[in-house]
Amino acid sequence: MNNSNKKTLEQRFRLSIIIVSIVIPIAVAILFTVKLKDFGIEVEPLSFLPPIYASINGLTALLLLMGVMAIKNGNKKVHERFMTMAIACSVVFLVMYVAYHMTADSTVYGDVDGNKILDVTEKANAGSIRYLYLFILLSHIALSIVIIPLVLITYVRALAAQFDKHRKLAKITFPLWLYVAVTGVVVYLMISPYYAN
Incomplete structure (x- = not known):
């Protein structure tokens, strides 16, 4: 088989990336609405999870920054390790996030x-900070959906040693992924005073 007939690694993973990029947001949206108590499974809310998964978001941001510093210093292996750990942290975050909301x-x-209802007084007390919170939350959610295929394609391009294409896409992926990780922490810090005891 000559080179023109061989599929690149990115082409071989394209369908998988598309499926994962569609299935994860849909599954999270469905699982977010499913409560175990609706199925007669009585469990205590996993209220210990939000500070843990917020910390994992913070760790993801740190790993991303260290990964970029490593590649700027020419250390590809360290860069790869940091980015792989950042992906692993994102997966752990997702599992904990869904578990908490179930x-x-x-x-x-x-x-x-x-x-669960904002009365006039609560709304007034929350003030304009509530709109800032909603903006950060909604942009965090929207970009967390967008970032899935970007991360996967960027990672596959690195694995395939398509470094020019990897670098080009990473310039878009990195700031968006960093924003999602950092705003995950910000959202937690803003909402945590309102968690039920």
């Missing part, structure tokens, strides 16, 4: 009394 009701920003 056992606990969503928290509403500004909901001081924990009844």
Whole structure:
């Protein structure tokens, strides 16, 4: 078989990347709405998870920064390790995030009394910071969906030693992934005062 007939690694993974990029957001959206108690499974809310998965987001951001520093210093192996660990952290975050939301009701920003409804006083007390929170949250969610195929394609291009294409896409992937990781921490810090005890 000559080289023109051989599929590149990226071409071989294309369908898998497309499937994963579609299935993960849909599965998370569905699982986010599913509560174990709806199936008669009574479990205590996994309320210890949010600070852990927020910390994992922070660790992901740190790994991304260290990975970029490593490649700028010409250390490809260290760069690869940091990026692989960042992907692993993102997967662990996702599992914990879904597990938490399958056992606990969503928290509403500004909901001081924990009844899941913002009354006029709560809304007034939350003020314009609530809109900032919603903007950060929505941009975090939207970009976390966009980042899935970008990360996977960028990673596969590196594995395939297509470094020019890898670098070009990484210039887009890196800042978006870093934003998602950092805003994951910010969202936690902003909403945590309203978590039910």
